[in-house]
Amino acid sequence: MTRPMRIAICGGGIGGLFLALVLKKYVGSKDLHVDLYEAGPTFTEIGAGITVWGRSRSVVNTLGLGEALEKRAVVPSMVFRKSDTQEPFEWHNLFVPNGTALPRTEMLKLLVDHLPPAETPFLTTHFSKRLSSYEQDAEGVTLHFADGSVAEADILIGADGVGSATRRKMYSDLAERARETDPEKAEALINFIPPSWTGTYAYRTLLDREKVIAKSPDNKILRGGTAWCGKNQHVITYPISPTIINVLFFQTIPDSMGRPLTGPTVSTASQEEVLELYKDWEEDIRVVAEMLRRVLYRRDLNPILTRPSQGCRGDVQVGNQPGPRFTAVC
Structure with missing residues (x-):
């Protein structure tokens, strides 16, 4: 029997939680197991207010969270x-139309309240797990955490914030591979390592x-x-x-x-x-x-986007700036 694909999401902020809920709705536990790693001892969110506009609102509605969002938000x-x-x-x-505003902490609480329990066939949540680096090959991805522990996954998705270890390692590897054939490209990739x-x-x-x-x-x-x-x-x-x-x-x-x-x-x-x-x-x-x-x-x-996908096993992706700096946008 084929085992479920193992997805590691590093980062339990708004982006990581949204992704976990979307995967649960559209894939589920039969074909997928998600390990959600959060660096802190619990789910927390810094910042003040956040606005949720049409495209993000459509995701909220698709997840069945529209009514719950309305109870927490105002419409400016x-x-x-x-x-x-x-x-x-x-x-x-x-x-x-469909624009709403609410405290970031309320958005986070909305998502956490609708997560599956911390230990289910679909999801395992791990706290106090800060990613420090990873290794990848054709068989998958090996995650290394700051506490010395190690974990395995088929796909790693970095949602680990400003100082993303996922981004640092990803661009370092891309630059190393490009160094012999295209030094100019390698130098450009190195510039993407720091935010x-x-x-x-x-x-x-x-x-x-x-x-x-x-x-x-x-x-x-x-x-x-x-x-x-x-x-x-x-x-x-x-x-x-x-x-x-x-x-x-x-x-x-x-x-x-x-x-x-x-x-x-x-x-x-x-x-x-x-x-x-x-x-x-x-x-x-x-x-x-x-x-x-x-x-x-x-x-x-203002970092650059993602590593192009090279198939399922051993793939790594990392997010970029979530929206324009006009205000906090979801």
Whole structure:
């Protein structure tokens, strides 16, 4: 009797969990067994709000999760404003059918709640398993973890985040194979090993709607989703629940897109830093900046896609940036 194909998904974030649910629906335990490896001791998600648009929403609906998503999400429209001036104005109003917004933690919880139990014929979940490297041959893939343990799979799918060990090993191997026949291609592949920067900082926080009303009752942030636009800077605000507003201040550094991403991808930044960046913007944005306490900046990714498939056994694939840096997109 032919055994089920073994799929290893390294990364228990939103992407890895979605993939596990899709495989369960369309393949199932007769032909497939999934080992889901998460580096942390449990499923966790950093970040604030996330928007789910039409194509991703269709996946949610296909998985039978549409109603559950509706209970957790709000439906924002998006007004676009020219805001880096003392004479601001609106220039576009966008409403996209099926668009929803919710906290990232709620999206993760939605997916986790619909996973099969941690040990089933289809799925085995492993926590505190951080992939450090892998080896592959015609028989499959051998996974090596930071704790010294080893596992086997037929296909490895990397959903292991910014510092992806899957991507590092995959491009290292591709570069090594190309070195003798095409040194220029090998050098280009090496450049894909470290994550690269989009050239944009994102200062991110959440605001309590009632506190905004108390300080600035007519602030346009209260109306719904707004894109506050300026040169090399923009701000995105939208509700992710009836009481919480997601706030992202973006600063783009010209000509810096594609530079190697070094250091931590998330760290704290001061309120004064944001106030200085937006001191000449319209009043509503300056008021919002004054309300910030602790904010985060994230240096985003722009890596290249995947290794072309070379058949089923021993294949490795890794994801890329999930969406445009306009905002957090699913």
